[in-house]
Amino acid sequence: MEQINLHQELKKYFGFNEFKGLQEQVIKSIISNKDTFVIMPTGGGKSLCYQLPALIKEGTAIVVSPLIALMKNQVDAIRNISEHHGVAHVLNSSLNKTQVKQVKEDISSGITKLVYVAPESLTKTEYIEFLKGENISFLAIDEAHCISEWGHDFRPEYRNLKNIIERIGENIPIIGLTATATPKVQEDILKNLRIPNSKTFKDSFNRPNLYYEIRPKTDDVDSDIIKFVKKNSGKSGIIYCLSRKRVEQLSQALQVNGVKAVPYHAGLDAKSRSRHQDMFLMEDIDVVVATIAFGMGIDKPDVRFVVHNDIPKSIESYYQETGRAGRDGGEGHCVAYYNHKDIEKLEKFMSGKPIAEQEIGHALLQDVVAFAESSISRRKYILHYFGEEFDNETGDGGDMDDNIRYPKKKKEAKDDVDL
Ligand code: ADP
Numbered sequence: 001m002e003q004i005n006l007h008q009e010l011k012k013y014f015g016f017n018e019f020k021g022l023q024e025q026v027i028k029s030i031i032s033n034k035d036t037f038v039i040m041p042t043g044g045g046k047s048l049c050y051q052l053p054a055l056i057k058e059g060t061a062i063v064v065s066p067l068i069a070l071m072k073n074q075v076d077a078i079r080n081i082s083e084h085h086g087v088a089h090v091l092n093s094s095l096n097k098t099q100v101k102q103v104k105e106d107i108s109s110g111i112t113k114l115v116y117v118a119p120e121s122l123t124k125t126e127y128i129e130f131l132k133g134e135n136i137s138f139l140a141i142d143e144a145h146c147i148s149e150w151g152h153d154f155r156p157e158y159r160n161l162k163n164i165i166e167r168i169g170e171n172i173p174i175i176g177l178t179a180t181a182t183p184k185v186q187e188d189i190l191k192n193l194r195i196p197n198s199k200t201f202k203d204s205f206n207r208p209n210l211y212y213e214i215r216p217k218t219d220d221v222d223s224d225i226i227k228f229v230k231k232n233s234g235k236s237g238i239i240y241c242l243s244r245k246r247v248e249q250l251s252q253a254l255q256v257n258g259v260k261a262v263p264y265h266a267g268l269d270a271k272s273r274s275r276h277q278d279m280f281l282m283e284d285i286d287v288v289v290a291t292i293a294f295g296m297g298i299d300k301p302d303v304r305f306v307v308h309n310d311i312p313k314s315i316e317s318y319y320q321e322t323g324r325a326g327r328d329g330g331e332g333h334c335v336a337y338y339n340h341k342d343i344e345k346l347e348k349f350m351s352g353k354p355i356a357e358q359e360i361g362h363a364l365l366q367d368v369v370a371f372a373e374s375s376i377s378r379r380k381y382i383l384h385y386f387g388e389e390f391d392n393e394t395g396d397g398g399d400m401d402d403n404i405r406y407p408k409k410k411k412e413a414k415d416d417v418d419l
């Protein structure tokens with residue numbers, strides 16, 4: 001292949017002047033047809049890592065992604081930067097016969113550079129037989145942690161992708177991308193995709209602008225949360241709760257206290273959910289009280305705090321959920337309420353599940369307990385969990401947590417800190 005000026009291509013397609021983090025190295029690896037494994041935190045710019053090579057390379061890239069809504073967003077965005085509507089397509093069960101025919105035509109004629117497929121659609125013999133005859137540039141597997149039972153979003157269909165791609169063609173390069181950095185999940189991904197010699201690229205997971213704080217959860221948790229939110233009045237925040245009931249109750253308590261808050265959980269109808277989400281994005285309200293149903297794919301850069309009314313079930317979830325604060329690089333205050341009784345509750349929830357799942361769930365919870373009860377740097381703990389060494393004396397954001405700022409009176413440190 002002739003020498004490509006990647007910066008020029010970046011500018012031409014996306015309008016950006018510089019690559020972010022490891023993007024350029026990743027893209028070079030993909031362009032030279034190597035199996036590639038990318039671990040970058042959320043917001044790190046993983047999509048561009050496969051989109052740009054797909055646009056540059058001959059043939060069509062197959063992109064597997066777990067969420068139809070996210071696929072649609074990406075396809076719309078790519079269509080906006082290209083002359084051909086057919087440059088990107090989604091192939092899934094929502095298409096009618098005519099639409100499927102159009103997608104196939106565009107792929108065969110070489111117009112389509114990216115085709116997004118849900119993992120369950122890719123198992124369809126019709127699609128496999130069709131793709132077999134086409135020029136496939138590579139397979140990108142977004143959210144690749146879905147392969148692993150140790151990840152926070154296990155999808156059994158993801159485990160079949162390697163077999164399917166082998167049926168579609170020989171030596172098609174595989175690109176796995178994830179924001180899950182735990183060594184166990186990484187190992188699982190590489191093993192399942194059978195790409196032991198892939199080039200691995202890992203960005204730092206440090207979020208130096210986030211302040212981490214764990215507070216003991218007492219009977220006063222309601223008034224404590226209300227006090228915290230009122231102190232941050234006018235700022236955007238998310239409060240996560242384990243149950244829908246608690247979401248409703250807490251959002252009402254906040255409303256009664258004059259806070260502009262709305263609930264968000266899977267029990268609300270789709271219309272209310274999307275209305276509440278829009279109100280948050282448009283800043284008609286300040287606070288969303290939500291179950292973990294809220295947040296995936298939501299990109300509000302100026303979320304100033306994330307409160308956990310209940311401690312999450314893994315460090316991974318804690319990191320992902322707190323990670324929605326301060327994406328613009330500004331202040332992000334993360335407060336989680338912890339009580340060992342909540343851990344017992346979470347253990348109980350799991351008791352009906354298969355043994356293997358229970359064991360994994362238990363191990364993940366033990367790490368949460370250790371994290372919550374530990375007196376070492378929160379950031380050091382989190383980064384170590386992700387296989388990254390961090391020195392809180394010298395590292396970015398090293399003093400941005402309760403344990404470092406208030407080492408002695410940690411247990412009774414209930415007042416808000418001044419940032
Ligand atoms: P991830 O999938 O890693 O969470 P995304 O691919 O959604 O991240 O990208 C996050 C944001 O970063 C997007 O708004 C994207 O437009 C932006 N972005 C990606 N690459 C660059 C770049 N080189 N320069 C500036 N912004 C970028």
Ligand code: MG
Nearest residue numbers: 043046047142
């Ligand atoms: Mg992504």
